[in-house]
Amino acid sequence: MQRILLMMSDTGGGHRASAQALKAGYEELYPGRFEIDIVDVITDYLPYPLNQIPKTYPFLSNDAPWMWKLLYGSQDPLSFGNGLMVTGSWLAQNGVRRLFAEKRPDLIVSVHPLFQLVSKWVMDKMQWRAPFVTVVTDLTTGHPRWFDPGVDACYVPSQVTYDLARKAGLRPDQLFLFGLPIRPAFARAIRSKPDLRRTLRMDPALPAVLLIGGGEGVGPVEEIAAQLARQLSAGSTAAGQIVVICGRNKALQERLQARTWPIPVTVNGFVDNMPDWMAACDCVVTKAGPGTIAEALISGLPIVLSGFIPGQEEGNVPFVVENGVGEYSKNPSEIAAIVARWFGPGRDDLPLMAARARELGHPQATFDIVRSTINLLEAYPHKSIG
Numbered sequence: 001m002q003r004i005l006l007m008m009s010d011t012g013g014g015h016r017a018s019a020q021a022l023k024a025g026y027e028e029l030y031p032g033r034f035e036i037d038i039v040d041v042i043t044d045y046l047p048y049p050l051n052q053i054p055k056t057y058p059f060l061s062n063d064a065p066w067m068w069k070l071l072y073g074s075q076d077p078l079s080f081g082n083g084l085m086v087t088g089s090w091l092a093q094n095g096v097r098r099l100f101a102e103k104r105p106d107l108i109v110s111v112h113p114l115f116q117l118v119s120k121w122v123m124d125k126m127q128w129r130a131p132f133v134t135v136v137t138d139l140t141t142g143h144p145r146w147f148d149p150g151v152d153a154c155y156v157p158s159q160v161t162y163d164l165a166r167k168a169g170l171r172p173d174q175l176f177l178f179g180l181p182i183r184p185a186f187a188r189a190i191r192s193k194p195d196l197r198r199t200l201r202m203d204p205a206l207p208a209v210l211l212i213g214g215g216e217g218v219g220p221v222e223e224i225a226a227q228l229a230r231q232l233s234a235g236s237t238a239a240g241q242i243v244v245i246c247g248r249n250k251a252l253q254e255r256l257q258a259r260t261w262p263i264p265v266t267v268n269g270f271v272d273n274m275p276d277w278m279a280a281c282d283c284v285v286t287k288a289g290p291g292t293i294a295e296a297l298i299s300g301l302p303i304v305l306s307g308f309i310p311g312q313e314e315g316n317v318p319f320v321v322e323n324g325v326g327e328y329s330k331n332p333s334e335i336a337a338i339v340a341r342w343f344g345p346g347r348d349d350l351p352l353m354a355a356r357a358r359e360l361g362h363p364q365a366t367f368d369i370v371r372s373t374i375n376l377l378e379a380y381p382h383k384s385i386g
Contacts, residue, residue: 002377003035005105007115009042014291016040018111018137021181025370028184037103041115045095089118089145096122107377108132111181116148131380133373135181136161139290140315144168153376155181155369157290157362160315178369179362180294185275187298187363196280203264206241207343210281210301212292213247219287219307220332221252225265227336228285232343233262240343243281245271275299282350283342285335288316288328297361302326302353304338325357 006022008015019038026036039045096118108130110116116134123129133153136146140160147154147168154170156162157180165175190196197204209228213221225244232240241264246253248270256267271277278284278299286292288308293316296303303326308314320326329335342350362368 001035002033002106003037003103004107004109005099005103006036006038007041007108007110007119008038008112009040009114011042011112014137014289015111017183017291018135018181019109021183021366022109022111022135022370024184025181025366026374029367029370030374037105039099039103041092041096041099041112045099046092047095089114089121092118093122093125097126100126100128105130107373109135109373111135111137113138113143113145116145116151120148120150131373131376133376135369136165137180137290138312139180139293140319141312143312149174152380153372155372157294157365158319160319176369176372178372179365180290181366181369182291182294182298182363183275184366185273186295187367188275190275190279190299193280196276200266200276200280202243202266202280203241206238206264207347208241208243208281209339209343210277210284211242211244212284212286213245213249213252214287214289214292221246221249222255223332224285224306224335225256227332228339229261229263229265231333231336231340234340238263239340241265243277244268245274245277283339285339288313288320290316293320294361294365297325297357298363300354300358300361302342302350302357304329304335306330306332306335323356323360325353325360 004026006019008019010016023036023038026034100122108119110119110132119132131152133155134146134148134151135155136142136157138146138161139157142161142164147165147170149169151174153176154165154174155176155178156165159177162175162177194204202208211221211225211228213219221244225242228242232238243266244256245268246256250269253267253269274295278295278301281301283302283304284296285304285306286296288305290313293303303320305317305320305326305328307330308317317328321328327338329338
C-alpha cells in the first residue's frame with residue numbers, strides 16, 4: 001500500500017484542518033488505496049525547545065499579536081520572520097530526515113510554510129526523492145517560505161497567492177489555483193433551510209446569525225452575542241435569532257447557556273456538522289481565519305469579520321470587503337448594528353451578497369487538489385531511500 005505523508009503543525013488550527021480535509025478527500029476518492037499519516041512535524045520530530053513552538057501560538061496570536069506579526073514576517077525575504085524560518089529549517093533537518101526514514105512516503109504534502117526548504121535539503125542529502133507538493137493554507141497573505149520553486153506542485157487558494165507564488169519564481173506549470181481545502185461535507189448537497197432548522201431546533205422563521213469563536217472559542221464572543229441580542233430585540237418583535245459556536249471553550253459555553261436571552265439563542269460547543277449550521281443561517285460573524293471564510297463563501301453566507309491575526313490574516317479583511325461579501329468591525333456594538341441592518345432595512349442586500357459569496361467559493365477544491373496530487377504521484381519516477 002502506498003503512503004501519503006501530510007506535514008503540518010498546530011501553529012494555528014487551519015493547518016491541521018486543511019490536512020484533515022485532504023485526508024478525508026483521499027479516503028473518499030481512493031478508499032483503501034493509501035495509508036495516510038498526518039504528522040505534527042514540529043511537536044513530534046523537532047528537538048527541544050523547537051518542539052514547544054506550537055504551545056506558544058495561542059499566546060502570540062491572542063495576547064501578543066504584535067510579536068506574532070514580527071515573527072510571521074512580510075513578503076520581504078530579508079525580513080526577520082523569514083530569516084527565523086530559514087534558521088528553523090536548518091535546525092529541523094535531523095528531525096525531518098528521521099521522519100522520512102520512518103514513514104518512507106510515496107507522496108509528501110506540506111500544509112505549513114516551514115517545511116518546503118528543509119524537506120528539499122533533506123531529500124538532496126538522502127539522494128532520494130518523492131513527489132513533494134505544497135498546499136497553501138493562507139487565503140491572501142502568504143509568508144515567503146510558502147513559495148519554493150523546488151516543489152513539484154504548489155496549490156494556492158486565491159489569485160493573490162497565485163501572484164505571490166509567481167513573484168517568488170514558481171512557474172505556471174507548477175501552480176494550481178483550486179481554492180482552500182475544506183472538509184468534503186461542504187461539497188455535498190445540503191438539505192433545505194426549513195428542514196435543517198427543524199432538525200437543529202432553531203426558530204423556523206427568524207433570520208439567523210452564526211457567531212463563531214473558532215476551535216478554542218476565543219475573542220469577544222460573549223460581548224458580541226450580548227450586543228446582537230440587545231439590538232435584534234430592540235423592536236416590538238424579535239428581528240432575528242443567534243447561533244453561537246463556542247468550540248472547546250466550555251466556560252464560555254456554560255456562561256452563555258446560563259443567561260436569559262430576549263430572543264432565541266442556540267449555544268453549542270465544538271460541532272462536527274458545521275455545514276448544517278452554516279446552511280441553516282443567513283450570515284456569519286467570525287474572525288478572519290481563512291478556513292472559516294472559505295466555508296462561509298461555499299455556503300453563501302455574508303460575513304462580518306470581527307478581528308484578525310496581524311500578518312497572517314490581515315489580508316483577508318480587504319478580500320472580504322472589496323469583493324462585496326461582508327464587512328469588518330472589531331467593535332461588538334458595531335458588529336451587532338451591521339447584522340441588525342442586514343436583517344432589517346438592508347435585508348435586500350443579503351441575497352446579493354450570498355450570490356457573490358458562492359461565486360468566490362471553491363466547493364470542489366479538496367477533491368481537485370487530491371486528484372491532481374495523485375496524477376503527479378502516478379507519473380513520478382521514484383528513487384529508493386539511500
